Amino acid sequence: MSFVDDLAALVAASTNPLVYGRPDWPRRKLGEVARIVNGYPFQSSAFNSERGHPLARIRDVLRGWTETFFDGPHLAEASIHDGDLLIGMDGDFNVGCWHGGPALLNQRVCKVVADPALLDARFLFYVLPAYLKLINDNTPSTTVKHLSSRTLASVPLPLPPLDTQRRIVARVDELFSDLDDGEEELARARADLSTYRKSLLKAAVTGDFTADWRAANLPAEHGTDLLTRILADRKARWTADQRNTGRRHAEPAAPDMDANAHLPHGWAWAGIEQLTTGGIRNGLSLKESSEPTEVKGLRLDALQPRGVDWERTRYLPISIARAAPYRLRSGDLLISRANGSPDLVGRCSLVTDSRDDTIFPDTAIRYPLWGEEVIHRWVSMAWSAPQTRARMLASAKTTAGILKISQGDIATVPLPLPPLAELREIVRRYDATLAETEAGWLEMRTLASASATLRQTILAAAFRGDLI
Structure with missing residues (x-):
């Protein structure tokens, strides 16, 4: 949602020392002392990682460089250069200074060009973030927060x-x-x-x-003995479930093996599906509720390496009964299946306690792990290891600049089992x-x-x- 309050009144009432200006310094609206240039809605189908022109997207604002290219026609007005001040118009309203060379400016990012006769660009870089935070703090958050050019232009800057x-x-x-x-x-x-x-x-x-x-x-026992025991117990659980009466049991997928793969004596290779009790599924895609409800959904950033952050949630417009197939139990391993960053796609987070009122996001896959807690920890460690991630990333596919990995891809990744x-x-x-x-x-x-x-x-x- 967008900001709707009286910004000048908020600034006057603020106790934040970073929005203070000396009484003898007049205030001028940003739009009076700078030019705001909005990014262009380039077609995402032409995004890639090596051809065409570098493209600055909202995720590039803070770091000041990009790994995305646009291979297609473009407008000169949507160009940026080193030293340009950029603002992300969604989310946290970040401010950054571009140093990635000539590039194109994508939608939901703007550049601000200071009038050199009135405003020093570096002064603007230092003074502006506090005002954007004030706007952000007072913008409704039932959906993604949006910053409009009109609101940005109305920021009352102190102007010594x-x-x-x-x-x-x-x-x-x-x-x-x-x-x-x-x-x-x-x-x-x-x-x-x-x-x-x-x-x-x-x-x-x-x-x-x-x-x-x-x-x-x-x-x-060896790793092969442990794997055999896991698979036998998995099948027995499936057979005992009356819902499966008359159905044929399908063995979980085994991993794709490298002929040169080496393991210590007594260890075995296993696929992550083989190490679960079943019930593997993607999360549920729902819009956030504007009011508190009985069910919360984890945000994607709740999947942390050391476990799930239960504070990073949003309310969802569904009942406890509807949420039941997606609820989380101790021993569930959540794996991110889509992200713009290679460091985050495929990242796992182990659930260590049970929650009836919280479900996982559609950008994650749930793997209910077999056995005791120490086995859960091992699978989480094995999946997070550098060599496993390298194998997983080799299977990831890029769509519109987003890396994705499917259940099928994940099933092929071999995990060591001692x-x-x-x-x-x-x-x-x-x-x-x-x-x-x-x-x-x-x-x-x-x-x-x-x-x-x-x-x-x-x-x-x-x-x-x-x-x-």
Whole structure:
């Protein structure tokens, strides 16, 4: 939905120091001191990853570059260049500075061109986000939030003299430069820790983590024995269900195997469908309810690597009874089947508690996993491992810039299955080692939060005129 309030009144009533302007600084509407250029509705059928002209989409606003190309005719007015200020007109109303070279501007993104005689472009970059957040906070959210060009043009910006704007920008740039250095070091440390965690997961899933354990322990059963037991129990459950009387049981799909694939002694390969109790299905596609209801649906961003975030939901206009086939139970593994980012498509999230009032989104697939919690953890780990994701991404297909993976694609991905005793030992060691890294991870989050707060403090001081 779009913003409908009196923006000038909201600004006057706001206690946010970032929308404060010194009393001797007049306010001018953005549309009076800058030109707003809307993006063009390019045909998505001509989107691709290598041919034509780079295309800036709403997801590219913050990062300032794109991986999408448009192979077709275009208008010169829809062009952008390095240094252009872009705004996402849906969702969070993000502001970004483009540095991806000449590109085309897609719909739902606009560029703002400051009048150089009145407004410094860098000053605008610093001052505008707080006003867009104020608009966003006061825009109804029963559907996706929309920012109109008319609302954007009405933003009442504080407008000190141009020389003062430039002095403010110079001082903010200087202070932010020190923070940039610290944040770059923090980003490197975070990347190193992330790399370590990935290598840890890879070692766990390939068996390197427990090579010493295997040498000292002979398992009572092999991975093939465990898989046989799972499949037999799965079939017995299916046969016992009266709804299946008279029907022929279909074996779950086995994975496609690489002739050169190697496993430690005693391990087996399995497909994810083989490791479930059945009941695999895509989620339900429904529009969000404008009023609270008895059923909530997970948003796609609720699927987090460490489990489902139950706070990221929306109300849905259906009954508990209608939602029953899509409700979530402990041991369900949710896999994202569509996303614009290669890092997010195919990502899994393990459900660890049961919810009758919450269902999963249509962009996810539910796999009810067989067995005890430690087996659920193993399957989640195995699916998330770098080598598994590489195999999965090789099967993903791109449609209009969105990566998609189907149930059939997922079924072909092989997952390693160790003997149950070793599986338990791997999960125990992995969780213990991961816990040791948690303190460092939390410290980095605290430092990043402190740096972000300091940036806001600097900007607040700048807009009070305290830095000049």
